[in-house]
Amino acid sequence: MTSAELLTDAFGRIKENVHGAVAGLTEKELATRLDAESNSIAWLIWHLTRVQDDHVSEVAGTEQTWLADGWAKRFELPFDDAATGYGQGPAEVAALEGISAELLLGYHDAVHDRTIEYVRGLTDADLPRVVDTRWDPPVTLGVRLISVIDDDIQHSGQAAFIRGVLLRSRRNA
Secondary structure, three states: OOHHHHHHHHHHHHHHHHHHHHOOOOHHHHHOOOOOOOOOHHHHHHHHHHHHHHHHHHHHOOOOHHHHOOHHHHHOOOOOOOOOOOOOOHHHHHOOOOOOHHHHHHHHHHHHHHHHHHHOOOOHHHOOOEEEOOOOOOEEHHHHHHHHHHHHHHHHHHHHHHHHHHHHHHHHO
16 A cells, blocks of 8 residues: 555545534534534534645645635635634634535535545655744654644544534434
8 A cells, every 4th residue: 555545545534534523414513512612513624624725735736725616705704714723712613603514515525635636646755845844843744644634533533522412412302
């Protein structure tokens, strides 16, 4: 198995996790927060997709799907178009109310497709390329992609947990 195949598999699992966390939920359920300080499923999925879009487009040297394909306009969020969710608080999380599963999954799938197109073309020789010198040691392409995968897996797992709580609440109502 090549590095490109491993990366393709990992990003494919993230897509499965995202769809599993979101499928069949209402806008209200997607916006539900377990307490006033916690994230909603909608915010978690939007955030993990924005980070993937931002980081992968940067290393690929392409425009973000968020802007290139008009997703920023479709979401109509009160944030700067460059926002990825990093450092946002409860007020910004609340701004994701009224976002549909179709919109979240449409954006995620578009980012996933571009990500897969990029990683399928990578070779082992590409992965040591330094992509960020702001860190010590500098960040390589391989480390950046693993960082995105790690972040996405964590956030999709958080979304799946919230989904489980919501579905149990539905059954007990």
